[in-house]
Amino acid sequence: MNGKRAGVTPLDHPFTFYGTFDITLRARHHRSVRKLEAVRAPWFEVFPLDFVSEHLVPWTIRDHRTLAYRLEAAPKETEEMEKVLERLPVLEKELDAAAAHAAPATPAATEP
Numbered sequence: 001m002n003g004k005r006a007g008v009t010p011l012d013h014p015f016t017f018y019g020t021f022d023i024t025l026r027a028r029h030h031r032s033v034r035k036l037e038a039v040r041a042p043w044f045e046v047f048p049l050d051f052v053s054e055h056l057v058p059w060t061i062r063d064h065r066t067l068a069y070r071l072e073a074a075p076k077e078t079e080e081m082e083k084v085l086e087r088l089p090v091l092e093k094e095l096d097a098a099a100a101h102a103a104p105a106t107p108a109a110t111e112p
Contacts, residue, residue: 018045023067029079030071037067 002022006013009025018041025033042063044053053061 015039023069025069025071027071028082029074031074031078033069033071035069039065 001013001024015021018039021037021039023033023035023037043049044061045063
């Protein structure tokens with residue numbers, strides 16, 4: 001949420017200010033979802049009613065918002081690509097080790 005990890009779903013995330021939230025959802029074997037969600041202030045938080053609702057009402061008014069998303073399953077090719085990408089660091093280390101043990105190439109002769 002807004003570029004920071006908020007947790008796993010279902011998530012109850014408190015907020016202090018209203019506005020636009022940058023929501024990103026990721027799950028293994030699913031396509032990621034990124035949405036900009038505008039959360040507008042309710043009527044009781046608009047000036048001058050906010051003074052009444054915050055200071056004169058004898059109970060606490062809670063504002064609860066529900067945002068729901070559905071993630072689509074990723075294509076099979078994506079799952080196979082994830083497996084390859086997981087192996088990538090190991091393969092890079094093996095390649096670097098093999099290159100370190102290889103004999104240096106001799107420079108080609110040049111004419112004066």
